[in-house]
Amino acid sequence: xxxxxxxxxxxxxxxxxxxxxxxxxxxxxxxxxxxxxxxxxxxxxxxxxxxxxxxxxxxxxxxxxxxxxxxxxxxxxxxxxxxxxxxxxxxxxxxxxxxxxxxxxxxxxxxxxxxxxxxxxxxxxxxxxxxxxxxxxxxxxxxxxxxxxxxxxxxxxxxxxxxxxxxxxxxxxxxxxxxxxxxxxxxxxxxxx
Numbered sequence: 001x002x003x004x005x006x007x008x009x010x011x012x013x014x015x016x017x018x019x020x021x022x023x024x025x026x027x028x029x030x031x032x033x034x035x036x037x038x039x040x041x042x043x044x045x046x047x048x049x050x051x052x053x054x055x056x057x058x059x060x061x062x063x064x065x066x067x068x069x070x071x072x073x074x075x076x077x078x079x080x081x082x083x084x085x086x087x088x089x090x091x092x093x094x095x096x097x098x099x100x101x102x103x104x105x106x107x108x109x110x111x112x113x114x115x116x117x118x119x120x121x122x123x124x125x126x127x128x129x130x131x132x133x134x135x136x137x138x139x140x141x142x143x144x145x146x147x148x149x150x151x152x153x154x155x156x157x158x159x160x161x162x163x164x165x166x167x168x169x170x171x172x173x174x175x176x177x178x179x180x181x182x183x184x185x186x187x188x189x190x191x192x193x
Contacts, residue, residue, distance in 0.1 A: 011048055016114070018045075019119070020118065024145050031138065040161060044075070046075075075136050080127065089117065
């Protein structure tokens, strides 16, 4: 008898933090969502992986970063493919964090992986110049200083995010870069259990 799970599998999702860095200054791209995908602000791109494409593909493997890249051109526009070709994205993207979360007002669970992509200023300028799409109708740059920004200030500045977990992913990304580049949090957040 084959094994069966007590719970349905979590739906796989991904999102991406696109940013530039100059010294200690990080410029993070965020987007304004359209009513089609829920109002509020969000990370550069993200959403459900296209699992349906795999159901009839026995033995086929689909890379998770390919799904993140697909979300990028759906949300930022097809022209992103000329700015950052998939091969460049695949090589340059970095893992940030993965987690599971319950989907609002449902019994569903999402399994989300967050990636980051550092881009040049020229690439960021080209991305900012892209037209709105069905899923985003504006772009906002958030500026953080690795030497001065605190976790709590990041959460406060991103409190308008449609999904709170994207703000948490941003904190994890920021702290990872602080550590990698030798900065320390000026005032660690106090967490009560």
